[in-house]
Amino acid sequence: MIEGVTVRQAGPDDAVAGVQPKWVALPESVEEIAAVMRACAERDLAVVPVGGGTKLHWGRRPDRCDVLLDLCCLNEVVEHAAGDLVVRVQAGATMEALAATLAAKGQELALDVPLEGATVGGTLATATAGPRSFRYGTPRDLLIGVTVVLADGTVARSGGKVVKNVAGYDLGKLFTGSYGTLGVIAEATFRLHPLPADRRWVSTSLPAAVIGDSSSELPLSPVPLLRALAASQAEPSAITLDWPDMQAPFTVCALVEGAAAAERAEELRAVLAEEGGRLGGGEWPTKPVAGAEAPDGWARLPGDELLIEIRTLATWADMVMTAVRDAAHVTELPAKARMWLADHLVTHVALPGDAGPAAVAAFVSSLRAAVDSGEPRATVRILAAPEEAARRVDRWGPVGGLSLMRRVKEQFDPGRRMSPGRFVGGI
Amino acid sequence: MTLAALTPRLRELLEPDAVITDPVRLRTYECDGLTYHRATPGVVVLPETAEQIAAIVRLCNEHGTPFVARGSGTGLSGGALPRTDGVLVVTSRMRRILEIDIPNRRAVVEPGVTNLAITEAVRAQGYYYAPDPSSQQVCSIGGNVAENSGGAHCLKYGFTVNHVQACEIVTPDGEIVRLDRVDAGYDLLGAFVGSEGTLGIATKITVRLSRTPESVITVLAAYDSIEEGGKAVSAIIGAGIVPAAIEMMDALAIEAAEAAVACRYPDNAGAVLIVELDGPRAEVDRQFAQLKEICSGAFELRVAADAIERAAIWRGRKSAFAAVGRISPAYIVQDGVVPRTSLPQVLASIDRLSAEHGIRVANVFHAGDGNLHPLVLFDDAEPGAGERAEIVSGAILDLCIEHGGSITGEHGVGVDKSRYMPKMFSDDDLDTMQLVRCAFDPRGLSNPGKVFPTPRLCGEVPGVRRGVHPLVEAGKAEQF
Numbered sequence: 001m002i003e004g005v006t007v008r009q010a011g012p013d014d015a016v017a018g019v020q021p022k023w024v025a026l027p028e029s030v031e032e033i034a035a036v037m038r039a040c041a042e043r044d045l046a047v048v049p050v051g052g053g054t055k056l057h058w059g060r061r062p063d064r065c066d067v068l069l070d071l072c073c074l075n076e077v078v079e080h081a082a083g084d085l086v087v088r089v090q091a092g093a094t095m096e097a098l099a100a101t102l103a104a105k106g107q108e109l110a111l112d113v114p115l116e117g118a119t120v121g122g123t124l125a126t127a128t129a130g131p132r133s134f135r136y137g138t139p140r141d142l143l144i145g146v147t148v149v150l151a152d153g154t155v156a157r158s159g160g161k162v163v164k165n166v167a168g169y170d171l172g173k174l175f176t177g178s179y180g181t182l183g184v185i186a187e188a189t190f191r192l193h194p195l196p197a198d199r200r201w202v203s204t205s206l207p208a209a210v211i212g213d214s215s216s217e218l219p220l221s222p223v224p225l226l227r228a229l230a231a232s233q234a235e236p237s238a239i240t241l242d243w244p245d246m247q248a249p250f251t252v253c254a255l256v257e258g259a260a261a262a263e264r265a266e267e268l269r270a271v272l273a274e275e276g277g278r279l280g281g282g283e284w285p286t287k288p289v290a291g292a293e294a295p296d297g298w299a300r301l302p303g304d305e306l307l308i309e310i311r312t313l314a315t316w317a318d319m320v321m322t323a324v325r326d327a328a329h330v331t332e333l334p335a336k337a338r339m340w341l342a343d344h345l346v347t348h349v350a351l352p353g354d355a356g357p358a359a360v361a362a363f364v365s366s367l368r369a370a371v372d373s374g375e376p377r378a379t380v381r382i383l384a385a386p387e388e389a390a391r392r393v394d395r396w397g398p399v400g401g402l403s404l405m406r407r408v409k410e411q412f413d414p415g416r417r418m419s420p421g422r423f424v425g426g427i
Numbered sequence: 428m429t430l431a432a433l434t435p436r437l438r439e440l441l442e443p444d445a446v447i448t449d450p451v452r453l454r455t456y457e458c459d460g461l462t463y464h465r466a467t468p469g470v471v472v473l474p475e476t477a478e479q480i481a482a483i484v485r486l487c488n489e490h491g492t493p494f495v496a497r498g499s500g501t502g503l504s505g506g507a508l509p510r511t512d513g514v515l516v517v518t519s520r521m522r523r524i525l526e527i528d529i530p531n532r533r534a535v536v537e538p539g540v541t542n543l544a545i546t547e548a549v550r551a552q553g554y555y556y557a558p559d560p561s562s563q564q565v566c567s568i569g570g571n572v573a574e575n576s577g578g579a580h581c582l583k584y585g586f587t588v589n590h591v592q593a594c595e596i597v598t599p600d601g602e603i604v605r606l607d608r609v610d611a612g613y614d615l616l617g618a619f620v621g622s623e624g625t626l627g628i629a630t631k632i633t634v635r636l637s638r639t640p641e642s643v644i645t646v647l648a649a650y651d652s653i654e655e656g657g658k659a660v661s662a663i664i665g666a667g668i669v670p671a672a673i674e675m676m677d678a679l680a681i682e683a684a685e686a687a688v689a690c691r692y693p694d695n696a697g698a699v700l701i702v703e704l705d706g707p708r709a710e711v712d713r714q715f716a717q718l719k720e721i722c723s724g725a726f727e728l729r730v731a732a733d734a735i736e737r738a739a740i741w742r743g744r745k746s747a748f749a750a751v752g753r754i755s756p757a758y759i760v761q762d763g764v765v766p767r768t769s770l771p772q773v774l775a776s777i778d779r780l781s782a783e784h785g786i787r788v789a790n791v792f793h794a795g796d797g798n799l800h801p802l803v804l805f806d807d808a809e810p811g812a813g814e815r816a817e818i819v820s821g822a823i824l825d826l827c828i829e830h831g832g833s834i835t836g837e838h839g840v841g842v843d844k845s846r847y848m849p850k851m852f853s854d855d856d857l858d859t860m861q862l863v864r865c866a867f868d869p870r871g872l873s874n875p876g877k878v879f880p881t882p883r884l885c886g887e888v889p890g891v892r893r894g895v896h897p898l899v900e901a902g903k904a905e906q907f
Contacts, residue, residue, distance in 0.1 A: 083661060083768040084797070106667060127614075140617055141589050148859075156859035157852065162764045164796045164836035166575050166621050167844075167851055168878065169860040170588070173617025182613075194667030227530055231553070233641035235707050260709030267707075311609045315530045343533075343592050343635055344609055381611045396611040401604050405613045407866035411885075424612040 002039045017061040021068040028073040038153035051119030063421035085192040091121025110136035112299035127177030130299040131238035131340035145189035146172035180419035182412040196257035200265035203253035205285035221318035225275035234264035241339040249285040265290040302336040303350025310347040312378040323370035331359045361392035396424040430469040447471035459500040459507040468509030477630035485601030496628045498567030504841030538569025554636040557584040575621030577837040579672040582795035588620040595631035599868035624874035626867040640705035645737040648700045648725035649693035656698035673795035674701040680789040687750030690743030693727040747791045755804035762838040763827035767797040798836035
């Protein structure tokens with residue numbers, strides 16, 4: 001079909017959220033991506049780019065998908081300039097392979113990878129991050145240059161390979177989190193950090209029964225504890241709250257990294273003991289402990305078949321916990337929740353993949369009614385859900401600036417051939 | 428339609444003293460910090476609300492009149508250079524801090540608030556606003572958003588874009604839209620910050636507040652040569668330390684700073700290095716021990732004992748731009764970036780350029796991230812000197828591009844560097860960037876003539892053209 005580019009017939013395993021493409025194209029260079037895109041433009045074929053496929057079931061089902069553009073063959077670490085703390089890497093490289101290359105020189109891309117097997121391109125396209133964004137930011141904050149291929153085959157770069165650079169518009173930020181709807185991310189350049197000399201996790205379990213219980217005499221909120229951790233001059237890199245069972249205790253955990261991590265961890269343990277003791281009323285399912293091992297499931301999602309993300313202000317943790325528990329109660333769905341704190345409080349709620357559409361709709365509306373209250377905004381979105389389960393809800397909720405987003409889409413992809421329909425407002 | 432028709436409509440929208448047409452007063456707005464580009468604005472307005480700005484912008488749309496936003500006018504790339512045929516929207520009356528929310532580590536401010544005012548408002552509570560451009564006492568946060576301003580401490584803490592959580596903006600067609608990182612959808616906020624006023628005007632800005640570090644250690648190390656100082660910088664990075672700042676000045680820059688502010692840097696230094704460590708006390712103490720080891724080659728090492736001594740160390744560095752006025756009648760402040768490891772080669776090439784053209788260059792730079800601020804010195808009374816300085820200044824940017832760097836690290840492209848954009852980016856790169864412009868501002872009314880050397884016609888879709896061009900079809904053009 002396209003000269004020099006490997007293309008095969010697609011099978012059922014290649015389906016994108018239930019839509020089976022006709023072909024799978026396997027370009028091996030940026031030029032080959034461009035050739036595929038030009039060929040698709042001539043034939044009016046819709047394209048969905050894919051990396052590790054770990055999040056291919058995220059977002060809405062595409063309106064159409066003729067060609068799955070598999071970036072697995074563009075997986076090279078092109079240039080690791082260790083002295084400059086910068087790496088240029090092709091989109092199909094896995095985050096794991098990239099980390100191994102960087103670690104050999106004592107460096108890292110300071111991003112958590114919530115799903116094993118994720119690639120650089122997929123991480124960018126979905127803007128996935130984890131608890132360490134408290135200190136390092138999200139993919140858009142670490143991306144300093146990008147090469148993209150547009151729907152018509154145009155290859156464009158923005159940024160570069162220096163961290164400090166304000167020349168021109170930052171297309172990298174625009175493409176980060178665009179779910180493949182603006183074009184193909186082909187290559188990325190990131191700023192790096194030295195691998196921390198040491199790491200310590202400090203955690204404690206607390207009883208959840210009192211959260212939001214107005215009849216309790218105990219303090220009702222984990223917020224002062226989270227605030228105290230965030231304000232600590234021991235400077236944690238991450239602060240999380242893990243609540244795998246609504247009937248059981250939850251765990252608050254903070255990570256410290258770098259020089260003198262052990263001493264700083266002691267400071268945080270004292271914070272946990274003081275604030276946590278107040279919250280638990282002396283009841284400690286697990287007293288505060290510090291250790292050099294990550295707790296189970298650290299930086300991972302609580303599940304990803306049916307996954308909801310809630311973003312609120314940092315101080316809304318109690319409100320979100322109550323909202324999740326109430327939604328679980330009303331719908332009788334077993335929910336697992338994990339939160340991490342950054343500029344916002346980001347909460348992921350996993351539900352069973354076979355939950356019925358009525359229950360899912362009820363769960364999401366219950367959450368939205370509880371937290372989505374105008375200014376300052378809080379948002380509830382469904383990241384992943386089988387099409388059937390999500391058919392009765394608006395996956396993304398209301399979006400500020402949607403008309404501008406439509407105009408951006410119209411400029412970049414006037415033919416609506418890039419992952420059509422997968423993103424907000426059916427973009 | 429002309430400005431004469433527009434002005435009475437502006438007076439209907441705004442307080443009488445908020446519309447300036449007096450030629451003498453207009454002239455005070457004719458340039459920003461880059462004083463050799465000047466244009467007297469057609470009319471200046473001083474709105475107080477987002478609604479007023481939206482109404483002004485809608486009027487401009489009605490009349491097809493260009494508009495330019497301006498904060499404190501401290502920009503160094505002519506980004507706020509007015510249009511003689513347009514409206515200059517000055518945000519200096521929008522100076523309220525609307526909300527300080529310590530528990531959520533955020534503040535909401537109007538665009539005319541100065542950068543430092545945010546820190547001053549929250550300092551007592553143990554917080555600060557991290558980006559710290561040298562002009563932070565006067566520069567406005569709206570201008571910082573437009574330029575994606577950095578500062579000496581962005582090596583560790585990042586730029587404005589990493590610290591802005593939301594903006595309310597007036598779009599180039601006069602709509603008030605909130606771009607918020609809490610929302611799903613494209614990261615339009617990320618595209619807006621740093622777009623130099625070409626995608627609209629920020630009217631309300633939510634910034635992150637950072638915790639004041641427990642400990643700060645500032646060290647001044649004096650070396651015989653730039654090369655030796657450069658080696659120390661590499662060793663610091665190689666040791667896995669990320670200081671809050673690493674700054675370097677060469678002998679000429681030191682001489683100027685000495686003349687201007689008597690900073691008392693060590694005598695006969697070929698280069699001084701300023702390294703600032705901050706963070707938890709235990710961490711900073713460990714890093715400081717490493718740093719002393721690394722800087723053992725310095726012929727003098729000073730450590731600031733307190734805030735006053737820290738300020739003394741910084742005084743020379745922060746005054747450097749203005750200070751060269753003491754040793755040269757005229758100068759150009761350049762802003763370019765190279766990969767940090769290329770610094771030695773690039774500095775050697777700058778030396779050669781300087782000798783070749785008989786133009787002195789004082790070097791001040793953010794050594795940690797390769798951001799150079801060469802100060803190109805000349806005597807404007809000497810015939811041809813200005814032209815030679817221009818050549819040297821331009822050649823430095825070429826060097827930055829050759830080494831895979833950037834033509835601007837923090838001052839922006841503005842009008843000053845738009846002609847260098849095609850050297851750094853391909854036509855396809857620039858056309859693709861301008862797709863964003865076309866989405867936000869299809870009529871090209873918001874700060875036209877900045878950033879891009881050639882505006883893109885927004886109606887046209889690039890690439891393969893299908894069928895006959897409408898102009899050909901209408902008989903107005905032919906295709907060859």
